Amino acid sequence: MSIGHALLGLLEGGPRHGYDLKRAYDERFGHDRPLHYGQVYSTLSRLLKNGLVTEAGVEAGDGPERKRYAITDAGVTDVERWLATPEKPEPYLQNTLYAKVVLALLSGRSATEVLDTQRAAHLTTMRELTRRKTDGDLADQLICDFALFHLEADLRWLELTAARVDQLAVEVTR
Amino acid sequence: MTLLRAEGLAKSFGKTHALDDAGITIRAGEVVAVMGPSGSGKSTLLHCLAGILPPDSGTVHYRDRELTSMNDSARSELRRTEFGFVFQFGQLVPELTCLENVALPLRLSGMKRKDAERAARDWLGRLEVDGVADQRPGETSGGQGQRVAVARALVTGPKVIFADEPTGALDSLNGERVMHLLTTAARETGAAVVLVTHEPRVAAYSDREVVVRDGRSRDVEFAR
Numbered sequence: 431m432s433i434g435h436a437l438l439g440l441l442e443g444g445p446r447h448g449y450d451l452k453r454a455y456d457e458r459f460g461h462d463r464p465l466h467y468g469q470v471y472s473t474l475s476r477l478l479k480n481g482l483v484t485e486a487g488v489e490a491g492d493g494p495e496r497k498r499y500a501i502t503d504a505g506v507t508d509v510e511r512w513l514a515t516p517e518k519p520e521p522y523l524q525n526t527l528y529a530k531v532v533l534a535l536l537s538g539r540s541a542t543e544v545l546d547t548q549r550a551a552h553l554t555t556m557r558e559l560t561r562r563k564t565d566g567d568l569a570d571q572l573i574c575d576f577a578l579f580h581l582e583a584d585l586r587w588l589e590l591t592a593a594r595v596d597q598l599a600v601e602v603t604r
Numbered sequence: 605m606t607l608l609r610a611e612g613l614a615k616s617f618g619k620t621h622a623l624d625d626a627g628i629t630i631r632a633g634e635v636v637a638v639m640g641p642s643g644s645g646k647s648t649l650l651h652c653l654a655g656i657l658p659p660d661s662g663t664v665h666y667r668d669r670e671l672t673s674m675n676d677s678a679r680s681e682l683r684r685t686e687f688g689f690v691f692q693f694g695q696l697v698p699e700l701t702c703l704e705n706v707a708l709p710l711r712l713s714g715m716k717r718k719d720a721e722r723a724a725r726d727w728l729g730r731l732e733v734d735g736v737a738d739q740r741p742g743e744t745s746g747g748q749g750q751r752v753a754v755a756r757a758l759v760t761g762p763k764v765i766f767a768d769e770p771t772g773a774l775d776s777l778n779g780e781r782v783m784h785l786l787t788t789a790a791r792e793t794g795a796a797v798v799l800v801t802h803e804p805r806v807a808a809y810s811d812r813e814v815v816v817r818d819g820r821s822r823d824v825e826f827a828r
Contacts, residue, residue: 546815556808564784578805585804592817593641 433465434473435512438482438505445486445500448474474499482508527584531591535599545592552585605632607764607796608653613662614819615648622648623659624819630764635787635797637807640816646800647768649816653798654687654766655679666764684713688757688765688795690786692772695753696741702752703728703737709760727755731785747778754786758793765790768800776805783809 433455440446440454448470456464477483482505486498501509527548534541556578563574591598608630615623622645630636630653638646651657653664655671664671666686671679689695696705706724711717728734731751736744744752750770757765770786771779787809790797801807814823 549815550813553804553807553813556804557810560805560808578808582804589641 432512433469434477434482435509437470437473438477438501438509438512441483441499441501442506442509445498447489447496447498449496451499477505480504527588527591531595531598532602535595535602541595541599542592545588545595549585549588552581552588556581556585606630607632607667608798609665610649610653611663613649613652613659613664615645615652615657615659621819623652623662626662626816626819626821628653628814628821628823630796630798632763633791633794633796634812635790635799635810637810637813638798638800638816638821639802639804639807639813642802644816645819645821646802646816648819649821650766650768650798650800654689654764655683684709685760686763688760688762690750690753690757690765690767690770692769693746693749696749696756698741701738701740702733702744702748705741705752706756706759709756713760723759724755727759728752730789731755745778746774747782750774750778750782751785754782754789758789758795761793762795765795765797766800767797769802770799771801771803771806779803779806 436455436459437451440451440458446454448467451474452465452467452470455470474483478485478499482502483499484502486500489496489498527544530544531541533539534544559574559578559581563571563578566574606629608628610629611627613623613626614621624645626645626649628636628638628649638649640646648657652659652662655664655666655674659672662672666682669682671682674682683689696702697708700708703721703724706727707717707720710720710723715723725734725737728737731754733744733748733751733755736748736752741749741752750773754770757767765786767786771782774782783806787797797810799806799810807813814821
């Protein structure tokens with residue numbers, strides 16, 4: 431997730447100060463991983479340096495003064511480009527899991543155990559997401575479905591690897 | 605409380621060993637997913653657990669009764685009164701309306717038509733398919749048909765529901781709706797569900813999973 435682009439997208443609705451942006455981000459995208467204040471301010475200062483946002487006055491309040499930020503034309507163009515570019519299909523966990531399976535086989539440990547443990551962890555997360563989806567609104571359902579389909583892909587890979595573990599053992603220990 | 609317990613099950617079809625020392629334990633009210641690749645023996649395990657197929661060796665206990673030593677009529681009586689079944693397709697009687705299909709298990713147990721159909725209508729409502737009560741199964745969509753099948757499995761108040769790939773013929777959205785309604789209804793009535801599936805997203809509706817591979821089951825919880 432590109433935090434910079436997400437913040438820029440949120441600023442398209444109008445100028446906001448850092449705390450307000452963090453709250454908006456967390457509410458929409460940060461269910462599992464809310465932003466740290468440090469992340470917000472370091473991202474904003476980078477966007478400012480790159481001319482994608484500009485300072486739009488200072489809001490006086492009870493506490494310290496709060497700078498408001500507005501998106502620039504360059505910022506809007508940047509958001510448009512980001513939205514139009516597909517995400518790279520990332521190999522998610524496979525590299526780490528593959529390494530674990532191979533290392534288990536090389537060291538004479540049970541690779542099936544590694545895969546079963548991972549499967550149980552995946553299914554536990556999938557159960558939590560399924561429960562959250564059942565109790566949630568449409569936005570929750572769509573967010574959970576995205577995660578569920580990705581976890582399912584990992585699980586299918588785990589299954590396929592489990593079915594080929596004997597074959598793999600021969601190859602890696604050759 | 606343990607409801608079903610299978611130990612040392614073996615079953616062969618000709619030279620094919622479908623089950624080889626398989627075991628599983630099902631407790632009252634839990635939803636257990638039986639997972640594994642095609643041909644791993646998971647459906648055979650379900651059929652042995654439900655008393656549909658006799659194993660070549662090994663035992664299945666339902667509460668304190670040993671299914672494997674019962675005669676055919678005692679086993680089919682047990683299936684009718686204590687168990688409910690949902691399969692992938694082809695389980696509804698095409699000549700009967702959906703309402704009559706759901707009422708059928710109650711009629712077979714001797715219940716009067718009026719009472720059986722009242723109970724059936726109630727279950728069709730709970731599965732949100734009361735609208736197809738007077739239609740024949742062939743006139744409903746796949747998702748509606750499976751919900752009718754779930755209603756029929758639940759109408760007798762079974763203690764265990766055996767579901768073999770219940771969403772196998774449905775798209776994601778309809779499959780998930782069926783799973784949600786099936787597991788919600790089972791939890792409300794306290795029925796255990798033995799759910800055979802190779803789909804992880806379907807298995808995610810369970811409380812725990814048992815993996816079958818090469819005819820052997822790995823009941824992770826009880827192996828610890």
